[in-house]
Amino acid sequence: xxxxxxxxxxxxxxxxxxxxxxxxxxxxxxxxxxxxxxxxxxxxxxxxxxxxxxxxxxxxxxxxxxxxxxxxxxxxxxxxxxxxxxxxxxxxxxxxxxxxxxxxxxxxxxxxxxxxxxxxxxxxxxxxxxxxxxxxxxxxxxxxxxxxxxxxxxxxxxxxxxxxxxxxxxxxxxxxxxxxxxxxxxxxxxxxxxxxxxxxxxxxxxxxxxxxxxxxxxxxxxxxxxxxxxxxxxxxxxxxxxxxxxxxxxxxxxxxxxxxxxxxxxxxxxxxxxxxxxxxxxxxxxxxx
Numbered sequence: 001x002x003x004x005x006x007x008x009x010x011x012x013x014x015x016x017x018x019x020x021x022x023x024x025x026x027x028x029x030x031x032x033x034x035x036x037x038x039x040x041x042x043x044x045x046x047x048x049x050x051x052x053x054x055x056x057x058x059x060x061x062x063x064x065x066x067x068x069x070x071x072x073x074x075x076x077x078x079x080x081x082x083x084x085x086x087x088x089x090x091x092x093x094x095x096x097x098x099x100x101x102x103x104x105x106x107x108x109x110x111x112x113x114x115x116x117x118x119x120x121x122x123x124x125x126x127x128x129x130x131x132x133x134x135x136x137x138x139x140x141x142x143x144x145x146x147x148x149x150x151x152x153x154x155x156x157x158x159x160x161x162x163x164x165x166x167x168x169x170x171x172x173x174x175x176x177x178x179x180x181x182x183x184x185x186x187x188x189x190x191x192x193x194x195x196x197x198x199x200x201x202x203x204x205x206x207x208x209x210x211x212x213x214x215x216x217x218x219x220x221x222x223x224x225x226x227x228x229x230x231x232x233x234x235x236x237x238x239x240x241x242x243x244x245x246x247x248x249x250x251x252x253x254x255x256x257x258x259x260x261x262x263x264x265x266x267x268x269x270x271x272x273x274x275x276x277x278x279x280x281x282x283x284x285x286x287x288x289x
Contacts, residue, residue, distance in 0.1 A: 006274075007205070010194035016235035017195050019151075019264045030265055031089070037272075038091035046089075048138060052128035054123075056106045061127060062087055063138050064094040066103040066226050072144035072178075072286050075105045075128065079151025079184075081192070082120055083112040083200035096175045096274040100283050103140055105131060109156075115212035117189065117211045121159045128160060129168055145179045146286055150268055154185025155213055158243070163226060178225040181282050184236050184267050187243040191235065212230060214246055216268040223253035225285050227278065229262035234266065257281060 020026055027159045041064075042049060048063040065071075074097055078085045087106035094104035107127045108122050128147075135142050149157035161180050165172040188209040192198050209215060218224070222249075240256060248254040259267050259278050270278040 007193050007198075009196065013194045013235070014196060016233045017192060017197060022233070023263060023265055026265055029156075030269070034092055034268075035090055037095070041091045041095045042088065046076045051138070053127045053134075056110060056123075057228065058110045059123070059127070060087070061131070062094075062106045063140065064091075064098050064104045064106075065139055066098050068103045069139070070143060071101050071103045072146065073103045073105060073140055073167050073183075074286065075107065075131070075145065075147045075157075077107055077109070077124065077149035077153030079149070079153045079155040079186075080111075081107045081186075081197050081201070082117050082152045082155075083197075084118065085111075086222075090268075093268065093272045096279060097274055097283070099274065100281070102286055105140075113202050116207070116256040117201060117203065118207075119210065121156060124156045124160060125163055125168065125196050128163075128176065129165070129172065139142055144286070144289060145176060146179050146181060146289070147177050148181040148183065148282075149185065150271075151264065152184045152186050155187055155189070157182055158185060158187055158213035158218075158224075159216055161218045161220075161222065162213065164219045175215060175220045175222065177220075177222055179222050179285065181227070181285065182224060182240075182243075183227045183271060184229060184232060184264055185213075185226070185239060185243070186236075187239050213243065218247055221249075221252040223255075223285070223289060225255055225257065225258055226283065227257040227267065229264060229267040230258050230260040231263040231266070233264075 050060045053059050078090045087108045097104050109123050147157045147160045163174045166174045226240050228237050259270050270276045
């Protein structure tokens with residue numbers, strides 16, 4: 001019997017973290033809207049889809065180029081508790097940024113339980129290394145790269161901020177990333193050990209602590225924008241506060257933004273809405289770094 005199965009389930013933590021139970025109509029409603037928007041955007045000319053950054057089936061990324069050759073780049077990791085989701089669902093996130101002259105990369109990764117969460121971190125690092133080395137072929141500037149992610153994707157983005165890139169290759173810079181936008185991030189997966197979500201993750205407490213972003217300090221003082229929906233459960237607000245407390249300092253700008261009236265899924269809607277204050281904040285965060 002695996003170690004994780006011996007951990008008693010907590011009804012309280014289940015209620016805090018099982019987002020789809022809190023939004024039972026998500027798949028029939030909002031998810032279908034995302035799929036429709038994403039499919040339309042992916043059909044537009046100029047998108048480079050399913051670019052291989054490795055030999056694995058899900059070692060793929062989509063690149064959406066802005067008009068300017070020197071446009072900043074936003075690299076986005078989708079959520080889904082590291083065990084569901086696909087970049088193609090989230091193409092709509094790229095649309096407003098490309099319209100504002102920000103290029104966007106959406107990264108796919110192998111899902112649990114086929115691999116571990118730590119394997120996904122390593123795979124995500126591999127994707128960024130490939131992207132750096134092949135930026136010229138894609139037509140992507142190497143200046144002003146920002147990493148972002150939602151939920152589990154926020155954890156991956158935080159771990160990218162903790163990566164010492166120059167240790168992964170002599171041709172890599174010490175500081176690859178100019179900043180991060182971390183949205184409703186699951187910085188610490190340990191509470192999930194006491195939920196049904198862990199059936200796919202298969203984490204014991206020691207493994208969960210080891211993979212936690214709280215155990216991996218940022219490698220640079222690049223700014224990190226931390227956002228949480230106003231209608232999120234208290235657990236997600238606590239996740240953000242704990243990460244800020246651990247790593248915020250005078251030299252590292254880590255503003256906290258509350259996305260009013262948004263739950264765990266609506267925050268993605270806000271990110272992809274050019275008229276929403278949160279999108280405007282993210283756009284200015286990228287422009288001014």
